[in-house]
Amino acid sequence: MLPSSFYQKTDVIYLAKKLLGKAIYTNINNELTAGIIVETESYRGVNDKASHAYNNKRTKKNEAMYLEGGNIYVYICYGIHHLLNVVTNKKDIPHAILIRAIEPTIGIDVMLKRRNKKKENYSLTAGPGSLTQALGISILHNMKSLNDKEIWIEDVNNEIEEYNIIKSPRVGVSYAKEDALLPWRFRIKDNPWTSKAI
DNA sequence: CCAGGGATGGACT
DNA sequence: GTCCATCCCTGGT
Numbered sequence: 001m002l003p004s005s006f007y008q009k010t011d012v013i014y015l016a017k018k019l020l021g022k023a024i025y026t027n028i029n030n031e032l033t034a035g036i037i038v039e040t041e042s043y044r045g046v047n048d049k050a051s052h053a054y055n056n057k058r059t060k061k062n063e064a065m066y067l068e069g070g071n072i073y074v075y076i077c078y079g080i081h082h083l084l085n086v087v088t089n090k091k092d093i094p095h096a097i098l099i100r101a102i103e104p105t106i107g108i109d110v111m112l113k114r115r116n117k118k119k120e121n122y123s124l125t126a127g128p129g130s131l132t133q134a135l136g137i138s139i140l141h142n143m144k145s146l147n148d149k150e151i152w153i154e155d156v157n158n159e160i161e162e163y164n165i166i167k168s169p170r171v172g173v174s175y176a177k178e179d180a181l182l183p184w185r186f187r188i189k190d191n192p193w194t195s196k197a198i
Numbered sequence: 199c200c201a202g203g204g205a206t207g208g209a210c211t
Numbered sequence: 212g213t214c215c216a217t218c219c220c221t222g223g224t
C-alpha cells in the first residue's frame with residue numbers, strides 16, 4: 001500500500017505519470033480484484049479550466065477534491081458512469097488524477113460478472129466508466145481513503161520510464177478552452193489495455 | 199422550480 | 212460512423 005506521503009506530493013503531473021504501472025486493488029463484498037494502471041489524466045485544481053474545482057468551485061459533489069491527498073473522488077458522469085479519481089496534494093488544494101484504464105490481473109472472473117460479459121477482451125477495463133464497474137467502485141466510495149482495506153494502490157516494482165509514456169490532450173474537455181490542449185493524458189506506450197478515446 | 203448538461207460506453211447501421 | 216441512456220447538481224427564472 002502506498003504511503004499517504006506519496007499522494008500528498010504537490011506535482012499532480014508527476015504523480016499521474018508515477019501512477020502508471022502501479023497496481024490498484026479492490027476488496028469489495030469479499031471479492032478481490034486488481035489491475036495495473038495504464039492510463040491517467042491530471043486535473044490541476046483551481047487554475048485548470050477542465051477541473052471540477054476550477055475557480056475554487058466547491059460543492060457537495062466535488063467536496064472530495066478538497067480532502068488531503070490519498071482520498072478518493074468518485075462522481076457520476078452522464079448519469080450512468082462512475083468515474084474514479086485519486087485526490088492529490090494537501091488538504092484544500094483540489095488536485096486529482098482520473099484513472100482512465102487498467103490492465104486486469106486478479107479476479108478477472110469477478111470483473112466479467114460485474115461487467116456482464118462472457119469473455120475477456122480489451123473492453124473489460126479500458127475506459128474510466130468500465131474499470132470502475134469491473135473493480136466494483138461506485139459513488140458509495142466517494143470521499144473514502146486509499147489507505148484502506150476496500151480500495152488501495154500498491155507499488156509492484158514496475159516503473160514506467162518517461163520515454164514509454166504517451167502524452168496527449170485530455171479526453172472530453174473541449175469546453176476548457178486553452179487548457180483543453182494541455183498534454184495531461186498519460187498512457188503506457190504499446191499497452192493494448194488503454195482506452196480507445198482519440 | 200425545473201431545464202440543461204456532463205472527465206462515457208454500448209448498441210446499432 | 213451515429214445515437215442515446217439516465218443521474219443529479221447547478222444556475223437561472
